[in-house]
Amino acid sequence: xxxxxxDSNAPATAASSDFIRDIVAQHVxxxxxxxxxxxxxxxxxxxxxxGHAKSICLNFGIAxxxxxxxxxxxxDTNPVKEDVEYVDxxxxxxxxxxxxxxxxxxxxxxxxxxxxxxxxNGKPDLFLGPxxxxxxxxxxxxxxxxxxxxxxxxxxxxxxxxAYVCDLTPKETEEYRGAPDKPGRDSPFRHxxxxxxxxxxxxxxxxxxxxxxxxxRAKINMASPNVWLRDPLLYRIxxxxxxxAGSKWCLYPLYDYAHCLSDYLEGVTHxxxxxxxxxxxxxxxxxxxxxxxxxxLPHQYEFAKLHLGYTxxxxxxxxxxxxxxxxxxxxxxxxxxxSGLRRRGIPASALxxxxxxxxxxxxxxxxxxxxxxxxxxxxxNTLAVRRLAVLKPIKIxxxxxxAGETIPCEATNDPQSETPTARTITLTREVFIDSDDFAExxxxxxxxxxxxxxxxxxxxxxxxLDEIVKDAAGQISELRxxxxxxxxxxxxxxxxxxxxTIHWVSATQCLDAEVRLYDRLFNVAEPGSEEDFLKVVNPxxxxxxxxxxxxxLAAAALAxxxxxxxxxxxxxxxxxxxxxxxxxxxxxxxxDAWTAKK
RNA sequence: UGCCUGAUGGUGUAAUGGUAGCACAGGCGACUUUGACUCGCCUAGUCAUGGUUCGAAUCCAUGUCGGGCAGCCA
Numbered sequence: 001x002x003x004x005x006x007d008s009n010a011p012a013t014a015a016s017s018d019f020i021r022d023i024v025a026q027h028v029x030x031x032x033x034x035x036x037x038x039x040x041x042x043x044x045x046x047x048x049x050x051g052h053a054k055s056i057c058l059n060f061g062i063a064x065x066x067x068x069x070x071x072x073x074x075x076d077t078n079p080v081k082e083d084v085e086y087v088d089x090x091x092x093x094x095x096x097x098x099x100x101x102x103x104x105x106x107x108x109x110x111x112x113x114x115x116x117x118x119x120x121n122g123k124p125d126l127f128l129g130p131x132x133x134x135x136x137x138x139x140x141x142x143x144x145x146x147x148x149x150x151x152x153x154x155x156x157x158x159x160x161x162x163a164y165v166c167d168l169t170p171k172e173t174e175e176y177r178g179a180p181d182k183p184g185r186d187s188p189f190r191h192x193x194x195x196x197x198x199x200x201x202x203x204x205x206x207x208x209x210x211x212x213x214x215x216x217r218a219k220i221n222m223a224s225p226n227v228w229l230r231d232p233l234l235y236r237i238x239x240x241x242x243x244x245a246g247s248k249w250c251l252y253p254l255y256d257y258a259h260c261l262s263d264y265l266e267g268v269t270h271x272x273x274x275x276x277x278x279x280x281x282x283x284x285x286x287x288x289x290x291x292x293x294x295x296x297l298p299h300q301y302e303f304a305k306l307h308l309g310y311t312x313x314x315x316x317x318x319x320x321x322x323x324x325x326x327x328x329x330x331x332x333x334x335x336x337x338x339s340g341l342r343r344r345g346i347p348a349s350a351l352x353x354x355x356x357x358x359x360x361x362x363x364x365x366x367x368x369x370x371x372x373x374x375x376x377x378x379x380x381n382t383l384a385v386r387r388l389a390v391l392k393p394i395k396i397x398x399x400x401x402x403a404g405e406t407i408p409c410e411a412t413n414d415p416q417s418e419t420p421t422a423r424t425i426t427l428t429r430e431v432f433i434d435s436d437d438f439a440e441x442x443x444x445x446x447x448x449x450x451x452x453x454x455x456x457x458x459x460x461x462x463x464x465l466d467e468i469v470k471d472a473a474g475q476i477s478e479l480r481x482x483x484x485x486x487x488x489x490x491x492x493x494x495x496x497x498x499x500x501t502i503h504w505v506s507a508t509q510c511l512d513a514e515v516r517l518y519d520r521l522f523n524v525a526e527p528g529s530e531e532d533f534l535k536v537v538n539p540x541x542x543x544x545x546x547x548x549x550x551x552x553l554a555a556a557a558l559a560x561x562x563x564x565x566x567x568x569x570x571x572x573x574x575x576x577x578x579x580x581x582x583x584x585x586x587x588x589x590x591x592d593a594w595t596a597k598k
Numbered sequence: 599u600g601c602c603u604g605a606u607g608g609u610g611u612a613a614u615g616g617u618a619g620c621a622c623a624g625g626c627g628a629c630u631u632u633g634a635c636u637c638g639c640c641u642a643g644u645c646a647u648g649g650u651u652c653g654a655a656u657c658c659a660u661g662u663c664g665g666g667c668a669g670c671c672a
Contacts, residue, residue, distance in 0.1 A: 016611090016612080017612095018611095022614095041672090042672095043671085043672050045671090045672080075672065077671095077672080078671060078672070080671095081671070081672085169670095170669085170670055173670075174668075174669085174670095177668060178668070179600085179668055180600055180601065180667065180668055181599060181600035181601085181668095182600080182668090183600090184668090211670085212670065215670060224601085225600055225601040225602090226600095226601055226602075226667080227600095227601080227667060227668050228667075228668090230668085233669090233670055235670090236670035237670080238670085252670095254669090254670075254671085254672090255671070255672050256672095259672085275603075275604095275665080275666065276665095276666060276667080276672095277666095277672090278602060278603065278666070278667085279601075279602055279603095279666075279667050280667090281602095282602095302603090304604090304665090309609085315672095357610085357611085357621070357622085358610065358611080359610070359611050359612085361604090361610090361611075362603070362604060363603095363604060363605070363610090363611090363665090364603090364604075364664080364665050364666085365609080365610065365611090366609080366610090367609075367610055367622090368608090368609050368610075368622070368623070370609085370622055370623055371609080371610065371621080371622050371623085373622095374621085374622060374623090375622095377634090377635095381634080381635065386632085412631095415632085415635080416635075445633095447633065448633090456631055457631090458631055458632070459631070460631090462631095487631095489631080494631090497631090498631090499633090500633080501630085501631045501632065501633095502632090503632075563632085563634085565632050565634085566632045566633085566634070567632090568634095590632075590633095590634050590635095591633090591634060591635090592633070592634085593633055593634085594633040595633085596633095597633090
């Protein structure tokens, strides 16, 4: 069952240009590549979050705007941290985010396919092209499918005298590397012969040495001012099975070595990543150039990560929230994960609009949550059908309406539509209103129900408060009001103005439902820079109420988006809601200038 | 004391030698059977100092401040 509303599929804002798109545009103008190919390369060690949405929209957006392709590739070179659980969630999240927008350019590959031997410019070469995800037996790309190819390239590097087997321990390796402002020292194993390196590397591959005993390193320059060029490690020994590649290997390539070559094998033209990899670019290029590969080389471009106020975007910290049970799971609606946001009811289109509006630069910034919330409200305002619901009910008795009488009222479903439709709701003697809409001692400029005051019940009529009835404990048990039925639509006094209009549901014709009200997970704007982010968790990030809903909500479907009028936007919880047991999540509240002012 | 990278209203972003614009936020007002939406108006910015130029946010120099880099993580 779909949980996605039919949204406006095109991005609400045309993707304006940015420095990376400008580069791509120039390459297109120069006809430098036959096709623009990008990739989204998550490591399957956690769930995707809103920060990844920026990267996904950038990479898929560029492919989309240039008739190109964007491969979904798992960067799975570290089997000890990764798991198939994440492969599945990430694949689903990516497809959800780009559905109806860029799904024509996502590249998968035939299940089980590895790079094939081809001839490029008269030389032997390896290549793995894409198939659409709709193709039978397709799956995303996996860096681990390139382990054979990568191993072959490593042999080639050794033969060219550009890589060597090093026996330094991890600690020694660190010491020899020097410091940012201090050159490193050559490893004593740097000058082994090619034959010896070849032999040792094959024996590493065969499993002759324990974890950590030896590594394969690029022979570059231990005195380089760029520490990533100080003979970086290419392979390390790990006697563990791999979640995708099985138990064939006991040595695994490192990111810098695997990534550039994975890009090459897939024919990626623009390898877009975040700023922390700027220093790695020289290595990315060194490896590809050292191999003298026969096809056009990919190039790396870097942009600033998305940071959002009051939000964490660190897989490690999000994992902590899950393991410490601060939240119920990766898809808890309070989580900034794509699955959490989806479950909360946020449309993919709103996420796309948001990350597009934030832009792409090299400036490390923090975006205010208000920008995100604005994008969500904007999208939902046109998407959501209006309904009446009362979150914290107070009973009203309309003393001049006989018990048992039902007064039909016409209510608009979609006021934003050019051709609005309506439904009928029922006014009865007893109704519920929200406790926020009544004040026994009202503050100044309070437009809602107060002693002796008048207020309009939306779509119905104006009522006047006559009497507050309290129980023995002094708690308000009901409010007794008079309804002025002549102020209903179509009646003579329908134009009568009152300051306040409030929402309501019939007490005798309504539904109970669990409604989950979410608030921000953190109390500070930058929880990520907190010494202990668990200390700034908002203890009130979830409030659960039993709400009274108008009866039509019994037919709510997972893909539906509702505005409970004057309250906010709501959607069924896809995990906990069931027929006969409605559970709604508040996606986001309506803007509230009144409470904000108070 | 190394290398890389950046700096435009409160926030984010545009202007690519020629009128500093847009969005969000904030303020005021209009409209309103949602204190929503919408609309109008307003507040507020080129890190600093020099230089080049008829003209500089943009080019140059110096400085200041910020971010990143020393995993057998990605």
